[in-house]
Structure formats: structure tokens, C-alpha cells
Amino acid sequence: MNGTLRKIAYKSEFLSLALIILISIAFSIANPAFFNIINVFDLLKVCSYPMIFACGVMIVLISGGIDMSFMWIGMFSAYTTSKVLSIFQMTRGVVMPLPLVFLMSMLIGTALGSVNALLVSKFKLPVFIATLSSANIFMGVMFQFIGSEYIFPAEMPVRMIEFSKTLLFKMSSADGTIVGLHPSVLVALAVCVIMHFLMKYTLAGRSIYAIGGDQSATERVGFSLGKTRLFIFMLAGAIAGLAGIVGVSNIQVANPYDFQNRELTVTAAVVIGGTRITGGSGSVIGVVLGVLLTNIISQNLVLIGIQPEYGKFVFGILILFAAAVQGIQAKLRGRK
């Protein structure tokens, strides 16, 4: 029994799960409204698109690099898609069905992701530097050639607005407001499930772990580093594109500045969920837990009476704490 417990405690996802449980208990004692159905549905909706982003961040992190470009890839794809479709809609009255809207954004994301792959595998740039600069380039290209003005709900593609207004499993809460599950949660769930199976049971997924664990060994086994990198960054780009369009649909306004400076928040969530920053280890379950944890904290600080000014502080402490636990776990494993 003791052995099993220890095994669970050594799991990298264990920390975030334990923290989620502890914090939920603490929050619900501080304010019983925490477990309100509205609050839970709200939390899930808020988590949905960061969760999708996080899946993309995870695969790049597992392959051994820190991606700084995914937010701008997401914004670029979503903004371009919304802008092009809104122009078509205004001038020709063409209404694109939702799956095609999502697909278009994902394709743009894939193309941008392959730029990253080119920089990393052809010119041997460190992933952090390559994606940091490519993010800035994507941003500049978007503002210069595509646009920098907001696209308001009246001009947005109709299907995206419909998507954002849909609620599943509708029910009315105690005070009469109608609450329900937002479909973006299902999109996020689908992405997570697909990624879980991809990472765990396919050769492509295992090659991502391999490349992050030991590059030269991976090459000797017979994987092509270039092709694997291309696959990783294109997949990450497609996921970022999907996350971007889901995020923009949720907000109903395509604001090109919306995702600015939020790369590290999502990356931190992924790391808190147990993905090792040096690569080779991590899981979708951990990512889901990490994103949930960071959002539970940032969403509910006000609810338990902490000023929003302290949010940064709490978030920083959380990162340090989670990373410290991981560091200590690694040291203990090393000692064994």
C-alpha cells in the first residue's frame, strides 16, 4: 500500500491534482458560492481555449523547446480568418459553415508553424530564440498587411457568433438565469482526447517524446529529425490556430491585441501540470490539470476577497512552488 502511495506521489501530475483539491476545498470554505453551477460552467468556458493552446505548447515542450510564438500564431490565424470571412460575408453574403471556419484557421496556423520548423531544423536555431523572433515577425506581418483594427460582432462571421451564443445542457439556476455548457468546452475536450491518444499510442507521438529525451539516440533509431520537427511544429501551429479561432469566437470580437503577453502564463500552466521544461516528459492529463489549476486560482481570487493586484504575486509563488516540487522530485529520483 505504502509503495503504491509513493508511486502516485512521484507522478508528475500528482502535484496539480492535489493542489486543485486543496484549493477547491479552501475556496469553498472561504466562499460557498465557489461550487455554484454557474461558477463551474464559467470556469470551464474560460479554460477552454487556453486548454487547446496548452496542448500545442505541451508537444513543443516535450520535444525539448519553449514555444513563444503560439499566441501570435493563434491570433494571426483567427484574425485573418475572421477578417477574410467577414469581408466575404459583407460583400457577397457568403456564410461559411463553422467546421470550415475552424479548418481555415487551423490551416493558416499549420503554415505558420512550418516556418518555425524551418528555422529550428534547417538553421539549428534554439527553439526559444526562433519562436520569439518568429512571433514578432508574425505580429508585424499581421499588423502591416492584414489589419490592426477590431472586428466587432456585427461584422464577425455569423456562424462564429452563433457558436459563441450556443449553450448545451441548458438549465435555469436558482435566480432564473439560464446556464449551460459552452460548446467550446467540448472542442477543448475533443482536442485533449485526440492528443492523449496521439501522444500515448502512436508512433508519431512517441517520436516526440524520443526527440525530447535524446536527439541523437532518436536519430540513430531511425527517426528523421527534420520530419519529426516539421510534424511537431505544424501540429502545434494547427492547434494554436484552432485555439485562436475558438478564443476569438468566445469573446465575439477579433481584437488583435487580445492574446498579447500571455505566452508565459499558458507555458507556466503546462509546466505546473508536470511537463518537464527540458523535454522528454509530460502528459495531456497533466496539462488539463495545470490549466484548470491556474484558472481556478486566477478566476476565484476575487471571490475569496483577494485584491486583483495580488494576482501576479500569487501566480508567481504558484509557479515557484510547483517548479520546486518538481525539482525536489527529480533530485529524489536521482538519489534512488
Add this chain to the structure above:
Amino acid sequence: MKILRRMDKKSVQLLFITVALFGLMVWLRGDRFLRPKNMESMLFQLVEPGLFAMCIAVAYMSRGMDLSIVSIANLVGVVNGMLLRTQLNPDGSNVGILLAACVVIAIAIGLACGLMNAFFISNVGIFPILVTLGTQNVFMGIAMALTQGRAEGNFPQQLLDFGDAKIGPVPLLTILFLLVFTVLCVVVHKTPYGKKLQWMGSNSKVTWFTGIDNPKITYATYMLSGVFASLAGLVIMARTNSAKADYGTTYVFQALLTCVLAGISPLGGTGKVYNLILSIVAIQITSTGFNMLRISPLIRDSIFGALLIISIVIDFVSRNRRARRLNRAAIRQLKEQPGGG
């Protein structure tokens, strides 16, 4: 020509880039660009990014990273601002003591923040980028909590005068910056600590087994970086007459860019710190130039990004060519040897 050949390769490359950029600006907007006032303001403006680039440079040397620098600078500004606001006598009689206290407090904050970073990196064993991401949020959070997100300002005239002071045509702050910069160059390239820092950056396992105290080097590195960041905080106070918890967050990207452009690799151990001054000047010329050409800051960042990629790609190609040449030479030598080939 002989001098050029004897100089560090990167310095020559950077010198060409700087001169070319300078020439380009003279050609495009010579009348405004060459004005003494513009030259002066460029010298004035390069101090903060320069100090931040120095922070990243030492962190890079150790194969680390310090994302917390701007937060440290803002924390210094905010704490000092509160001190000045609450403790200054209305008649300004104690301003001298207070400003001296500000400097002491700034350096103490820098050291303490660096100490915290180093503790998590070397004692707890967390990856530097993750530690400094956390502490970045913590330091900024402290500053936010202290000020409730408001800006501190209205500093005493003496501080602003100090910021505006000039010796001849050169701003005093720039001269002080060059002094600090020289100290850093000497420390990294001429002292035992500097050598150990570079060795640790290129292979920390080897330095550990040769008996070099890696944790000690790590502590010194991040405390040094913290002190430079806190000096930048003082400069920001004197220059802008305000301090805010979330001021200038894009400085980190610029500092990373400056270092990589100067050939100081994030993979540790390589590069010459004195090249940094050239890349600082080059970037200052570019950003002043963009201002004059009325290019928006967002486009500026994206051009910086492109510059960064281009400079690394040039590095990569030249290194590849050198490696191939050496390879060929080695093969030739083998063939010429009797019995070889």
C-alpha cells in the same frame, strides 16, 4: 586592414552593421539624424536597454536566463518612489540623505532578488527560465501590491537634474553606464570568476568535477544581474520621473536580441561581452531611425525579430563553411601523409 583581421570576428561584423545602419540613417534622414540634440538623446536612451542587456549577458554566459530583470527594476523604482513620497520633508532639507538611501536600497533589492533567483536555481534545482518566470511575477506582484497598480512620480528635482546632467556633450548617465560596462567586461574576461563563469556555461558538469564551486558562481551571476537591473531601475526613475509596476516589459525581448546579436549565445560560455556595446548602439540607431521614419513600434519589433533570425543564420552559415573548410584541410593532410588516404 591588419587591425580588422586581428580583431574578434564578431566585432568586425558588428562594426560593419553599426556603420552601415548609421550610414543608412544619415542617407535617409541626415538633416535630423545628425543633429547634436538627436545624438544626445540617443546616448541618453541607450542606458536602460544597455543595462538590461548586461543582465541577460551574464545570465546567458552561465547558460541561464533572467526574465525577472524588468520586474526588479520596477520594484526598485516603486519602493524608492514610495520612500521619497512619504519621507521627504516639505522643505526638501533631507533630500541628499534620501537619495543616498535610494541607491543603497536599490542595490540591496537587486542583490536580494538575485539571491532569490540563484537560490531556486542552484539549491532547489529548477531550470533558470522557469525560476525567473516565477520571480518575475512575484516581484511585479509585490510592486503591484505596494502601489495598487498606480504610478509613483514627482521625484525631487535633484534626482531629475542628475538624470539630465551632462559632461561636455555627453550625458552623465551614459558615462556612468560606460564605466559599469567596462567593469563588467573586466570581470567577465579578466577575473577568475569570469573564467569560471564561462567554463560553467559551456559545461557545468566538467567544472563541477574540476572542483569549481558551481553554486557560488551561480549566486554571483544572478546577484550581478540583479544589481544591473536595479541600476536600470534608478535610471528609469531619473529619466522618466515615474515608476510603475508594469513599465517597459518589452525590454526583455530587446535585451535577448541585443545579446544574441552580439554573439553571446544562450547556450552558454561563448561570446565576448565587449561586443555588446556595438550591438546596443546598433539597436539604438535602428529604433531611433524607425521613430524618425514614423514606423510603428509593433513593426519595429517584428523587424528586430527578422534581424535576430538573420544574424543567427549568418552565424550558422559561416560556422558551417568554416567547419567544412577545416574538414577538407584535414582530409588533404591525411592524403598527403605517406601511407595515409
